[in-house]
Structure formats: structure tokens, C-alpha cells
Amino acid sequence: MLLAPSEKRRGAILFFLLLINSFLDVFGLAALVPVIMVASNPKSVLESKYFFTVYQYFNYNSEVSFITHLIIFVFVFFLIKNLYSTWTSYLQTEFTADVSMTLIERQMTKYLNLPFWYFNDLGSSNIANFVIGIPANYVTGILRPLLLFLSEVIVITIIVVGIVVYKPVLLFILGIVLVPTAILTYRALRARSFAIGNRMNDLRPVVGARQLDLFIGYAELKLANKLEHFRTRITSGQREIQKLDAEAYLYAQLPLKVIELVAILGVVTILLYALHFTKGASGLIGLVGLFAAAAYRLMPSINRMLTALMQIKQHQYAIHHLGTYEEPHFNEGLYPQQLPLTFNDSIKFEQVGFTFPHEKKPALSGITLRINKGERVGFIGSSGAGKTTLMNLLLRFYREQEGCIRIDGQPLTPQHLQAWHRLVGYVKQDAFLMEASIKDNITLDDPNPDQQRLEYALEQASLRSFVDGLPNGVDTFIGERGSKLSGGQRQRIGIARALYKQMKVLVLDEATSALDNETEREVNEAINKLSSTDITILIIAHRITTLRECNRIYELSGGQLIGEHQYEDLIRQAV
């Protein structure tokens, strides 16, 4: 089961409270009929065994005052019953909300610890569905219907026991008519409901991803005259979802209709039988009346029970996903015992080799190089040469299958991940920017930002004059994904973020290739400012000019290290 022991205990208590609720429900309804009967004929109080006992016990001497008190009692009973039932509903919603949060937290831990390549492979829409969508569906599609199902089972059981005591033959007739119908209806709809649920679960992330494509790529798609095509891609998927949703809704309505029809068929059959084959049919007709009354009360319960079962079938994939289904890579990122790591001397790659999962050709092989603390090292090579992959290995988003990476001679193991990540900063070509202020983007939403570190970062990343020119300074909002900033400014915010973190190793991945000459100059100025620090800088660049201050430049090709150069040599070759 997916629930923790404490949640199971809470569930059991809730079930017990629901049991009481169902008892009160049935009792309330059952009590109403005799009360109405005596109210319509006060004299009958004295004829009823039960009412008369109470009447005598409390020494009443008028039927009217007895009935008045009885009616007030019934009202107070219903008042208390409904207050109680509201309270149990509240406990139920609180319970299910807590369960969904526990599941969401658990899913978050699972997915955020996936290896980077696998996380990337799954894609944001799938992950959003696995982390938030499925736990929410588990609660609305499994847990709530299950509780409803159980409380209906209790109600039905109480009614059935009542009928057994009162008129067993009626139970027999009801059983023949209602039980097979309920089972057949459920069986008929179950497979399709399950299929609908599965298909919807597959479709939702696909449509979500298409929506994201349309919004992110809006400008390019408009220019390429592709907006209509992308819109159709979304609507075709959404149309299927809408149809499935409508079908599921229809299936939710069907059980009641079928059961109602069969119950009426039962009444009609008994009536026809009485009319044509028996003489003194009054007893039978009375039975029909009772049958109709019992069926009338049972039908909604059976319907709710079936609907709940159908919903559970529709959301069964959620149990499968949250429970038994384990991604092969879930535990790769979780290393609870973290060790300290220092970087005072060097980073060494020793015969490092790496092949992407499902690929045959290695992306990197036999990489051996040494970077001393405080050095600046450049990496060049044609597109697909393996530069980014090499940095991703160093950043530990991937792990080499051959050789090893050493920091101060110490192999970089998963136990050093946290300590290592504290030491490195990473600025990508498309630096990650939040729709927040410059300050929040640099401090990554630090609730208590360190003012001194922030000032230092702004200064070193050459953002000082830009920020000072803004009316709200560092509190200026930068728009969705930094839309209010130029390319150079975005990159410098990335650099400032790394500096604020006080990293010791900075990896700049093609940080300037997408920039024009002026912004490249600005970014280079920021990078050059860092020479006064002891930060070790690794720069991947397409433009050789970016590498001017590098101690040396490695050249990669086809996943191998094919050369080591000095800046001047490269410039000479280029000329």
C-alpha cells in the first residue's frame, strides 16, 4: 500500500467515524417514516409498542405534546447528525490533502534525484505529471472514491440486515434483481474505464509539452508561419482528451440508469405475475411496494458504489505508478552519507570515457588532463566534439564509465557531490533566469541575502553601472526568463550568481557564442576581472577571442583530446 503506517492509522479512525456516520444516516431515514405516521394520526401513538413505551416512561398525558417533543427531537437529531457528518467530511478532506502532499513530496524526492540525462530525457511535462498530477489523481480518483465506496457498503449492509430481520423474502427478490445487474454493469464498464484512465494519463503530458512548445517558441513559430500547425497539434490531442472525458462522464451516469431500469423491470414482472397467475394478490402487491421502497433507497447507494469503483479503475494507473512502478534510475542520485572535499591544488581527468545510455559510440574517450587551481583553461572543438559533455561530467550531471576525475588527488565520488557542488559555479549560454528581481536571480531567492557578497558579485560581474542606472536598482524585475535584459546582461547575472555563491571553480559554457561583439566585450570584461581572484575558470568557446587570458586551450574532436594550444598560436593559425 502507498500509505505510511501513521496514515493507515488515520485512515482506520476515519473509517470508524464514517461507520458511525452511516449508522446515523440510515437510522435518521428509518426513523422519519414512523414519526410522520404518528404525526398524521396522533392516536396511533398508543397503538405502537415502541412509542407507547416511551410515552409511558416519560409520563405523557397528551399525544399531541408527545408528538411535538418527538418532532423537536427528530430535528435536533438531524442537526447533530449533519454537524457530525460535516465534521467527518472535513476530517476526510484534511486526510486526503495530507496524503496527496506526502505523495507529492515523495515523488519530488524521487524525480529530483534522477541522473541529469534521465531527468532531461523524461522532459518537464512528464515530470510535472509524475510529481504533481499523479499524486493528485491518486487522491481524487482512488482515495476519495474508496472512502465513499466503503461508507456506501456500510449503508447497504445496514439496510440489508434490516430487511433480513424484517422480511427475508424481500432480500431474496432484491438480491436476484440488483446484485447481478450491479456486477454485470461494473464488469461491462471496467475494462473501458481502465483504458480511458491510462490513455488520459499518457495524453496529458503530451498536450502539456505541445502547449509549452507553442508559448516558448511563439516568435519563431509565428515567423515560420507555423502557429496554425502547432495550434492543431495541441487541439487534436486536447480533442481526444475531451472525448475521453465525456465518455468517462457517460460511464459515471450509466450504472444508475441500468439499475433503475432493472428495478422497474422487477416491479413490472412481479405485478404482471400477480395479475395473471395468482388470485389473492394483495400480499404480493404489498411486497412489491416494499420492494420498490427498498430498491429506491438502495439504488443511489449501489450507483455511488459503482461510480466509485469505476473511478478507481480509471485511476488505477496512479497506484501502479506510485507504488509498484520504480524507474531503474531512482536511487542513483541518493547518497545520504556526504563527505567533505577541499580544492587547493588541482582537477585531474584520468583516462575519462563516457557513452550516453542507449548510444553505441562513446561521446568521450581517453581524456587525460590536469588543471591547476587558479588557472584559466579554454576548450575548443567543432560542434558535437564533446565539450559540454566533458563539463557535465565535471559538474557531476553525468558520471564517467571509464577512468576517473580527481580533485586534489581525491576521486570525485557520489559522496562528494554536495561538497563539490558548493565549490563550482556554472554559467550556460542560456543562463537560467527567474521571473523575479535581479537580486533574487543572483542570490537564487536567498531570503536573507548577504549584502556584501551581493555588492561584490555585482562589481566583479560588471553589473554595477547597469544596476545603478535602474530606478529600482537590484530590486528591478527582469521579466519572464529575463526578457527585459540584453544577452550580455543575462550572462553577467549568471556570472554574478556564481560569484555570490563564492565558488572556487567557474565553468562557462559557450557563454559568449550567441552574443554580438559589444556584449561579448562586456562579458569578457567581467571574465577578465576575475583574473584578480584565485577562481579557476574553465571556458568553452567558439570564439577564440574569448580565450585571450587562458593559460592553455584544449582542443577536442570526436570525443577525444587532440591538442593543447596557446592563445597566440591559435590567433596566428587563424590569420
Ligand SMILES: Nc1ncnc2c1ncn2[C@@H]1O[C@H](COP(=O)(O)OP(=O)(O)OP(=O)(O)O)[C@@H](O)[C@H]1O
Ligand atoms: N543526452 C544525450 N543523449 C545522447 N547523445 C548525446 C546527448 N547529449 C549530447 N549527445 C551527443 O554527444 C556528443 C557530444 O555532445 P556535446 O554537447 O558534448 O558537444 P559540444 O562539443 O558541446 O557541441 P556544441 O559545441 O555544439 O555544444 C554529440 O555527438 C551529441 O550528439
